[in-house]
Amino acid sequence: MINATEEKNSYLSSFNEFESSAAAKGHSWLDSIRRAAMGRFTEIGFPTTRLEEWKHTSVSPIAGIPFKLADGKPNGLTPAHVSEYTFGEVECCQLVFLNGRYSPGLSSLKSLPRGIRAKSLAAALAADRDLVEPHLARHAAYNRNAFTALNTAFIADGAFVFLPPGTILKEMIHLLFLSAGDSETVVSHPRNLIVLGAGSQATVVESYIGLKPGQYFTNAVTEIVAGSDSVLDHYKLQRESGRAFHVATLQARQDRNSSVASHSISLGGALVRNDINMVLDAEGCQASLNGLYVTDGKQHTDNHTVIDHAKPHCESRELYKGILNGKSTGVFNGKIIVRQDAQKTNAKQTNKNLLLSEEALVNTAPQLEIFADDVKCTHGATIGRLNDDELFYLRSRGIGEESARTLLTYAFASDILGAMKVKPIQCQIDLVLLNRLTQR
Amino acid sequence: MLEIRNLRVRVEGNEILHGINLSVRQGEVHAIMGPNGSGKSTLAKVLAGREGYEVLEGRVLYEGKDLLAMAPEIRAREGLFLGFQYPVEIPGVSNMYFLKAALNAIRKHRGLDELDAMDFIVYAKQRMKLVEMEESLINRAVNEGFSGGEKKRNEVFQMAVLEPKLAILDETDSGLDIDALKIVAQGVNAMRGADRAIILVTHYQRLLNHIVPDKVHVLLDGKIVKSGGKDLALELEDKGYGWLDEGAEKHQTVIS
Numbered sequence: 001m002i003n004a005t006e007e008k009n010s011y012l013s014s015f016n017e018f019e020s021s022a023a024a025k026g027h028s029w030l031d032s033i034r035r036a037a038m039g040r041f042t043e044i045g046f047p048t049t050r051l052e053e054w055k056h057t058s059v060s061p062i063a064g065i066p067f068k069l070a071d072g073k074p075n076g077l078t079p080a081h082v083s084e085y086t087f088g089e090v091e092c093c094q095l096v097f098l099n100g101r102y103s104p105g106l107s108s109l110k111s112l113p114r115g116i117r118a119k120s121l122a123a124a125l126a127a128d129r130d131l132v133e134p135h136l137a138r139h140a141a142y143n144r145n146a147f148t149a150l151n152t153a154f155i156a157d158g159a160f161v162f163l164p165p166g167t168i169l170k171e172m173i174h175l176l177f178l179s180a181g182d183s184e185t186v187v188s189h190p191r192n193l194i195v196l197g198a199g200s201q202a203t204v205v206e207s208y209i210g211l212k213p214g215q216y217f218t219n220a221v222t223e224i225v226a227g228s229d230s231v232l233d234h235y236k237l238q239r240e241s242g243r244a245f246h247v248a249t250l251q252a253r254q255d256r257n258s259s260v261a262s263h264s265i266s267l268g269g270a271l272v273r274n275d276i277n278m279v280l281d282a283e284g285c286q287a288s289l290n291g292l293y294v295t296d297g298k299q300h301t302d303n304h305t306v307i308d309h310a311k312p313h314c315e316s317r318e319l320y321k322g323i324l325n326g327k328s329t330g331v332f333n334g335k336i337i338v339r340q341d342a343q344k345t346n347a348k349q350t351n352k353n354l355l356l357s358e359e360a361l362v363n364t365a366p367q368l369e370i371f372a373d374d375v376k377c378t379h380g381a382t383i384g385r386l387n388d389d390e391l392f393y394l395r396s397r398g399i400g401e402e403s404a405r406t407l408l409t410y411a412f413a414s415d416i417l418g419a420m421k422v423k424p425i426q427c428q429i430d431l432v433l434l435n436r437l438t439q440r
Numbered sequence: 441m442l443e444i445r446n447l448r449v450r451v452e453g454n455e456i457l458h459g460i461n462l463s464v465r466q467g468e469v470h471a472i473m474g475p476n477g478s479g480k481s482t483l484a485k486v487l488a489g490r491e492g493y494e495v496l497e498g499r500v501l502y503e504g505k506d507l508l509a510m511a512p513e514i515r516a517r518e519g520l521f522l523g524f525q526y527p528v529e530i531p532g533v534s535n536m537y538f539l540k541a542a543l544n545a546i547r548k549h550r551g552l553d554e555l556d557a558m559d560f561i562v563y564a565k566q567r568m569k570l571v572e573m574e575e576s577l578i579n580r581a582v583n584e585g586f587s588g589g590e591k592k593r594n595e596v597f598q599m600a601v602l603e604p605k606l607a608i609l610d611e612t613d614s615g616l617d618i619d620a621l622k623i624v625a626q627g628v629n630a631m632r633g634a635d636r637a638i639i640l641v642t643h644y645q646r647l648l649n650h651i652v653p654d655k656v657h658v659l660l661d662g663k664i665v666k667s668g669g670k671d672l673a674l675e676l677e678d679k680g681y682g683w684l685d686e687g688a689e690k691h692q693t694v695i696s
Binding site (some may be wrong): 397398404408414415 | 488489490491511513514515516517521522524525528530531532537538539541542543546549581582598602612623
């Protein structure tokens with residue numbers, strides 16, 4: 001118990017310092033939310049493995065380190081340093097964040113069609129309060145999740161994306177979160193808000209990149225509000241450094257006939273937890289969740305997804321795949337809730353895992369909670385190894401054993417990559433994945 | 441080119457091949473015939489290097505080298521090819537990528553330059569014509585969703601691309617209708633040449649109407665019980681395998 005108090009104390013003193021800093025000043029409506037969130041964090045503390053939701057993921061390595069709140073000093077980085085993580089022509093704008101703080105010098109903004117906002121949350125808090133206040137911290141629940149509570153307590157910066165009704169943005173918005181991974185062990189709490197007006201369409205990419213092999217903690221929360229008939233293609237590419245901790249929540253609320261696709265690719269980090277919560281809150285919504293996690297060494301990656309079918313006639317498709325090597329561990333927990341009201345729900349969930357070593361381990365738990373009676377729901381999970389017949393077939397044609405293994409492993413992930421509509425993103429992940437798989 | 445001497449092989453605790461002797465020279469086409477369960481496919485797989493087959497006794501020399509000591513990919517690079525009885529579907533790997541990787545591994549082994557994507561496509565398309573394969577199949581995943589006939593054509597197409605010195609075609613005729621059989625046979629015949637040996641493993645004689653072998657061997661219960669010319673196949677068609685079975689008991693040590 002003493003330890004638990006100490007863990008909280010370090011965040012509490014950071015919070016007191018943060019509250020009096022310039023970054024937190026000037027938004028009294030937000031102050032009360034921050035304080036309530038901090039209060040909630042001190043009540044519940046970090047989750048333990050006694051909690052069902054955290055049964056297979058111990059966060060004691062995170063809780064045990066007194067992380068210092070990161071600042072956003074540019075550390076001598078220039079736009080050339082970030083070029084390898086960008087997508088070039090297909091970007092309409094790239095917002096770069098260093099240790100969670102917006103870095104104007106590294107960002108590149110093209111002029112946006114009238115009314116569309118793609119800017120730092122700090123700037124939006126100052127200039128667009130009327131657009132931000134109705135949504136920020138209204139969707140991602142901080143009363144149940146300690147990490148969301150911490151993120152909310154430290155809301156200062158991140159990205160704000162807003163599309164007015166009827167606007168269509170063809171190019172993507174790229175949010176690039178760089179962690180310097182310097183000598184100090186720092187925590188950043190990026191907070192993103194994406195609001196799509198009725199009938200609008202956008203593609204948003206969040207990249208989380210570790211620049212150096214240091215130890216740090218990224219604790220991110222993204223809230224998505226998808227208006228009626230809106231279409232969002234969302235990508236999250238997690239490539240933190242090997243010693244980093246990464247905890248992230250994606251919370252989406254969908255309105256009538258909206259369509260949200262989430263692609264979550266998790267490659268880096270020592271200890272990673274992704275929570276993706278979709279609320280299909282009106283009729284005719286479509287949600288598609290694609291996920292890929294690749295682990296090696298002693299990495300631990302946990303994906304928890306919840307698709308809440310709250311209203312009738314909605315459709316959800318979920319495919320998560322894991323490739324686990326070395327002594328790494330993975331968790332997939334996918335819950336589909338079909339509320340009593342949500343008749344004619346059509347939900348399909350699949351989780352497939354490929355174990356490349358004897359010692360790799362994965363826990364998979366698909367869950368259906370169905371309260372309606374006229375629904376179509378299927379789920380399934382598999383854990384397997386590379387197929388000997390396939391390996392032999394490739395080798396019998398002259399392909400070496402290592403290459404054959406790499407090829408089959410890569411092929412296992414191909415439908416996740418194939419589901420990515422934006423080809424330059426697909427290509428980047430393709431390349432990173434191939435490098436990862438051939439590095440062994 | 442290929443010398444099999446007294447090969448005894450065990451699979452999952454059961455001895456399947458009880459001492460095979462076979463000698464194949466460059467340029468020859470051999471047919472190995474036999475009923476189901478006689479050990480035909482076991483022989484083909486052992487030669488290609490499938491794991492799980494325990495060699496109890498005997499040797500296999502390929503161009504004077506110890507074939508059984510080579511990894512499957514080395515055998516392929518040295519010029520051995522197995523046409524599978526049941527070609528494997530590999531979702532997510534395109535035929536084109538797969539074959540290009542295979543061809544380049546073989547070319548590299550032989551000290552040749554690797555082909556780039558453009559050169560490979562030109563070469564592959566020309567080879568596809570041999571088996572009248574639809575061009576779109578090359579962009580599909582390996583054998584995924586292919587019909588039985590398309591899979592077998594794909595095997596012969598792969599053989600045509602990789603240009604092996606010794607091709608072992610395991611039941612390449614099974615599951616083919618007569619038109620498909622003719623096309624596959626035509627592809628195999630086009631590959632016949634003075635510097636290439638082919639072993640056809642088959643249950644039925646009908647393939648041999650289209651690909652005429654130089655030698656025919658009968659495999660029964662893990663042993664070659666009779667060898668002869670192309671007429672032996674016709675005799676088998678006529679009489680079945682039964683008459684050899686009895687003979688096998690008596691002459692076990694004589695025939696080799």
